Amino acid sequence: MPIEPLRLKKLDPLADLSDEDVMERCAQGSEAGFRTLVQRYRSRIMNLVCRFINDRDRAEEIAQEVFLRVFRNRERYRKSGKFSTWIFTIAVNLTKNEIRSRVRHRGTYSLDAMEEETGGQGLPFPDWKPLPDQDLNAREIQHKVAEALRKIPPRYREAVVLRDVEGLSYEEVGEILRIPGGTVRSRINRARLMLKDRLKPHLNLEDDV
């Protein structure tokens, strides 16, 4: 009977470490540590940026820049803070810069005018790939939700995306956006009400329990 060769399972030594510990390794020069962080956060950062600016190609460039800034500033990271808060703060700041830049090129400086810039109709938002097992109705609903999200003013959108799409705590959202806790809650509640009003025609109250 042939002996089956012993196969050693390759273990990732960083798999069980927290983000903060991995970042510390990265600060000490570990390329594997940085790669681990990229793998852990690439989707979340891409999601966040793309929900903000509604441009997939540009969102990917910004997401790359986020990780490059993490790498460049790895020695400045202090382990006392949460890594997720740090990287999301970088992402939000870069995204805001991008939005400001777009608004400036349009010759308007009002932040509320960014609603048109980032959420206007006709802008590409290829945020999902073809899903064969999804029925048309579900995809249509998702499209409506994404559209409603990009039509609310940026200051509300950023709060609700961080909370409801990324699942961050109110405290983290406040820290990232540098606004007090009461303002965070108020903006998120208001953003949700705006979304509700926009999605009202597509909601089915009979399904609700």
Next chain:
Amino acid sequence: MNCRSAESLYSAFLEDELNQEEQRSLEAHLLGCRRCSAAVKELRQTLALVGALPSIETSPHFEDEIFDRIRSGEALRPTMIEWLGGFFTADRLRPVFLGGAAVCALWIAVIAMHPDSYFPRSGAVASRETGAPNANSPESGSLASSGGSSTAPGTESAPATPVFGPRSALASDEASPRIATNRRGKSGEDFQWVDSQVPVASAGSDSAVLDANGRFQDEYILDQFHLDRGDPGSQSIVPVSGNSSDDVYITF
């Protein structure tokens, strides 16, 4: 609770963040308000839909591109803001801050040692500006002469020169310099400006500024020196400190 205040609590209600009183109050409102009750249901559905949004994935080359940009060095150049920010890190700011604090402490110590040089008292300022001593200020007799007696009656007008630093350093061996000073009567309130000839060997803590003619423009006379005028019409020489051995006199 009205609909408006209920609306502000919808999110907290759905996330179980209300306290007992708020929860009870909102539930009571929802039972009686169909509009708010429907709005809460719609909001719950909305949250479920937002949470179900599909994840937006990066391209397959995302990771490789990042590492390519790092290896090429092209992406590692700091931005202008990052470059400037490098100068304001805690490690760099700490010695700068400590050095600045030391300089400030030293400066405060110097000021504390010679407060009159840096902060002239208000009586002197008033006297200097009006050309007359301030009778209400007990300090005026002693301070008016520190650069402000040029307008005193009987004295030659000369530009006032601010005096900084220890006044004793300004003492000189000038023979019989003519100074202008004020005289205080015995009551301590009777002021009169007099023109005096004072041979000064050492001015001690007084100040004197030489004018263009090599004379003392003014001199600081301490309050405690109560001078006797002597007989009218005749000059009298009075040792300033009451001790003739120090060679400091005022003549009338």
